Amino acid sequence: MFPLSPILSPKGQGGGLRILTHVLALSPLAVLAWDFARGDLGANPIREVQFRTGKYTLVLLVLTLSCTPLSMLPGLKWVARFRRSLGLYAFAYAGLHFLNFIGLDYGFNLRLLREDIFEKRYAFVGLAAFLSLLPLAVTSGSGWARRLGKKREQLHRLIYLAAILTIVHFAWQDKAKTVEPLVYGGVVAGLLLVRVVGWVRRAARGTGSQTSSKEP
Numbered sequence: 001m002f003p004l005s006p007i008l009s010p011k012g013q014g015g016g017l018r019i020l021t022h023v024l025a026l027s028p029l030a031v032l033a034w035d036f037a038r039g040d041l042g043a044n045p046i047r048e049v050q051f052r053t054g055k056y057t058l059v060l061l062v063l064t065l066s067c068t069p070l071s072m073l074p075g076l077k078w079v080a081r082f083r084r085s086l087g088l089y090a091f092a093y094a095g096l097h098f099l100n101f102i103g104l105d106y107g108f109n110l111r112l113l114r115e116d117i118f119e120k121r122y123a124f125v126g127l128a129a130f131l132s133l134l135p136l137a138v139t140s141g142s143g144w145a146r147r148l149g150k151k152r153e154q155l156h157r158l159i160y161l162a163a164i165l166t167i168v169h170f171a172w173q174d175k176a177k178t179v180e181p182l183v184y185g186g187v188v189a190g191l192l193l194v195r196v197v198g199w200v201r202r203a204a205r206g207t208g209s210q211t212s213s214k215e216p
Contacts, residue, residue, distance in 0.1 A: 021082055025089040028056045029096075046104045051174075053097035054126075058170060060090035061163045062187055069194045084140055087159065091137040094166075098130050122172035129165035132158050160195075163188045 032052055035041050041048040067083035070076050101123075106113050117123045136156055138144070145152050167188065171181035 018082070018085075021085055025060065025086065028052065029093075046100065049100050050097065050105065053093050053100060054166075054170060054173075057090050057093040057097055058163075058166050058184060060086055060093060061159065061166060062184065062191075064090055065159065065163060065188065065191045069191055072194075072198070088137060088140060091133045094130050094133055098127075101126075122169050125165050125172065126169040129162050129169055132162035132165060136162070160188070160192050 032049065036045065036049070039045075064083055064086040067079050067086065071078070071080035102108060102113055106116070117127055136159055139148060139152055139155060148155065164185075167181050167184050170184070171178070
């Protein structure tokens, strides 16, 4: 039997599991490129590319948000190390989604883009979601972590806003699908609830320690 412990254990996490993360994150792009080259994207390739890249973005956002709650479980603290990679992949797919929209779909026609973004609510919300992810991608490096300190953690809470906006964008763009956006929304709401409880407990501990330090 193949020994999984060197890959899945905390000591082996930096090797096999990290490689597996990159492979799984890039696989949808490889499949998309293969289907594009073979002409297997259906009657409307631009719409299919738009749908797939948006779906991949949402899935990766949910996986990114799952890292911290999972790392709170016994023996899974190492999962948090994959949050940055998954988040950057989510931004990369969001970038492809955005480029497909403004390039292949609208031919970089800025006048038409401006009109439709403000007329179509799903387009406006999608743009807002992408702009919410932009500062997170820019400040994801260790250099920005040193510059911003604790403010970086507060800034990166925008990922919850980005996830919510992405779900709304998905629901409004494809009204035929009602259950799937609700499922994603429920998962994100649950993950946000876990984080809010953690923030409240941390704030309570901080207040308690400050109060005790002031006592004679």
